[in-house]
Amino acid sequence: MMAKNSSRPELSRDAIVERALEIGDAETLDAVTIRRLGQEFGVTPMALYWHVKNKDELLDAMGDALFAALVVEASDDEAWDVQLRAIVQGLVQALRRHPGSRELAYRRIMQCAVGLQLTERTLRLLRRAGFAPRQAADIAMHALQLAVMLVQSEPGAEAGWTEDDAATRIAEKRAAVEQLPADDFPYLRELAQYMFDCDDPDAFYDFNIDLFIAGARSTLTAGETAESPA
Amino acid sequence: MMAKNSSRPELSRDAIVERALEIGDAETLDAVTIRRLGQEFGVTPMALYWHVKNKDELLDAMGDALFAALVVEASDDEAWDVQLRAIVQGLVQALRRHPGSRELAYRRIMQCAVGLQLTERTLRLLRRAGFAPRQAADIAMHALQLAVMLVQSEPGAEAGWTEDDAATRIAEKRAAVEQLPADDFPYLRELAQYMFDCDDPDAFYDFNIDLFIAGARSTLTAGETAESPA
DNA sequence: ACCTGAACACCGTTCAAGT
DNA sequence: ACCTGAACACCGTTCAAGT
Numbered sequence: 384m385m386a387k388n389s390s391r392p393e394l395s396r397d398a399i400v401e402r403a404l405e406i407g408d409a410e411t412l413d414a415v416t417i418r419r420l421g422q423e424f425g426v427t428p429m430a431l432y433w434h435v436k437n438k439d440e441l442l443d444a445m446g447d448a449l450f451a452a453l454v455v456e457a458s459d460d461e462a463w464d465v466q467l468r469a470i471v472q473g474l475v476q477a478l479r480r481h482p483g484s485r486e487l488a489y490r491r492i493m494q495c496a497v498g499l500q501l502t503e504r505t506l507r508l509l510r511r512a513g514f515a516p517r518q519a520a521d522i523a524m525h526a527l528q529l530a531v532m533l534v535q536s537e538p539g540a541e542a543g544w545t546e547d548d549a550a551t552r553i554a555e556k557r558a559a560v561e562q563l564p565a566d567d568f569p570y571l572r573e574l575a576q577y578m579f580d581c582d583d584p585d586a587f588y589d590f591n592i593d594l595f596i597a598g599a600r601s602t603l604t605a606g607e608t609a610e611s612p613a
Numbered sequence: 614m615m616a617k618n619s620s621r622p623e624l625s626r627d628a629i630v631e632r633a634l635e636i637g638d639a640e641t642l643d644a645v646t647i648r649r650l651g652q653e654f655g656v657t658p659m660a661l662y663w664h665v666k667n668k669d670e671l672l673d674a675m676g677d678a679l680f681a682a683l684v685v686e687a688s689d690d691e692a693w694d695v696q697l698r699a700i701v702q703g704l705v706q707a708l709r710r711h712p713g714s715r716e717l718a719y720r721r722i723m724q725c726a727v728g729l730q731l732t733e734r735t736l737r738l739l740r741r742a743g744f745a746p747r748q749a750a751d752i753a754m755h756a757l758q759l760a761v762m763l764v765q766s767e768p769g770a771e772a773g774w775t776e777d778d779a780a781t782r783i784a785e786k787r788a789a790v791e792q793l794p795a796d797d798f799p800y801l802r803e804l805a806q807y808m809f810d811c812d813d814p815d816a817f818y819d820f821n822i823d824l825f826i827a828g829a830r831s832t833l834t835a836g837e838t839a840e841s842p843a
Numbered sequence: 844a845c846c847t848g849a850a851c852a853c854c855g856t857t858c859a860a861g862t
Numbered sequence: 863a864c865c866t867g868a869a870c871a872c873c874g875t876t877c878a879a880g881t
Binding site for chain 1: 716719723729730732733736737740746747748749750751752753754755758759761762765766768786793797798799800801803804807808817820821823824825826827828829830831832835
Binding site: 660 | 847
């Protein structure tokens with residue numbers, strides 16, 4: 384019952400998931416391996432199978448863990464568009480915590496408890512705002528997937544490597560664009576700095592979220608004559 | 614030089630990529646294996662390394678191939694929002710051809726020739742429409758990523774399995790939602806049919822694309838006083 | 844130019860067995 | 863309840879060698 388080694392935590396499902404996320408961030412998702420994890424815990428690979436059914440279940444658990452840090456900074460009685468923005472922003476903040484495992488969010492967002500609760504809340508606020516059922520469903524899904532998409536495509540945050548390594552990758556991309564024929568790609572060459580380098584990630588997220596909210600808003604006003612709110 | 618077996622095509626880079634996409638669609642992306650491909654061509658695994666540097670390059674080539682079928686049904690002198698819609702639609706149509714390999718599109722869209730040309734065209738039309746440089750860059754990226762996102766999240770098109778197998782998976786998901794406590798998830802239960810079953814995929818795509826276009830449109834009019842078009 | 848044989852260092856997973 | 867040993871069927875990849 385006593386800790387055998389203070390630097391080596393007890394083996395448990397949560398500890399495994401946590402360590403897996405760390406490895407994903409420090410290296411890559413395919414560095415996350417049953418055998419590697421066993422090694423990190425000073426245990427044989429097979430020991431993990433007691434705590435986790437198989438690797439797929441581990442990846443699912445990692446995906447679910449991404450949503451654990453979710454906080455939505457808006458109360459139920461604020462305007463629907465304020466709430467919707469807060470939901471997407473909260474999701475983005477949560478997912479950004481583990482860059483290496485961002486792609487796992489896709490398949491778990493409509494599966495895990497937090498994701499379902501968030502979906503419920505989004506549907507509720509959209510229905511109450513006056514969106515038709517079909518619209519509410521589509522916009523809710525769009526909102527959640529948008530958050531995943533933005534995090535996944537944030538310029539200059541491809542794989543979870545060292546920070547200065549990311550800088551070199553960006554430089555490579557920009558260099559590749561510089562080499563394109565100026566006659567055929569004038570605009571791309573002119574705007575390359577904006578596409579690959581992201582000096583201000585928060586501005587990037589804000590702009591794209593606003594774009595989405597504006598679209599939703601105009602959809603609502605356009606359909607208001609045809610549909611009657613519940 | 615003569616075909617040794619008419620049912621077994623010559624080994625070549627293109628043939629390998631094509632077969633890999635077929636396997637991805639018929640089964641899953643991780644059924645796509647160097648060894649499996651060698652087997653399908655009646656050749657040892659190592660033979661592939663002559664035509665393809667390594668597996669990563671193969672996956673990249675598969676991703677690039679997704680964009681090969683791209684057609685944008687809009688000419689340069691149509692309104693900018695019509696063109697923008699046609700671009701996203703064209704991309705969606707192209708990516709839908711290989712459901713099993715959709716996830717590969719993400720990392721190649723700004724890398725492959727077709728993707729770069731499409732980006733250039735999008736930037737050009739947005740700049741000419743009057744968007745500021747930063748806005749044009751963000752919206753262009755958003756447009757391209759949106760297409761990938763929609764294809765990846767089309768309800769009821771998760772993995773590239775049999776069509777009736779997809780039906781059972783949808784039924785499972787809906788059943789899971791039915792089991793949720795009615796007090797906590799009234800909206801989700803009410804709208805479950807819209808979220809998981811997609812009776813009309815084209816309508817799904819149209820709605821979401823329109824949502825995006827509407828957002829872009831309102832961004833343009835909002836910023837028109839501040840920015841002067843080129 | 845194009846392919847094979849043999850070998851290496853990895854995977855995930857099962858299952859009976861230990862404590 | 864929790865972990866190990868041994869084994870199995872897979873991977874991707876290299877490299878010298880064949881034709």
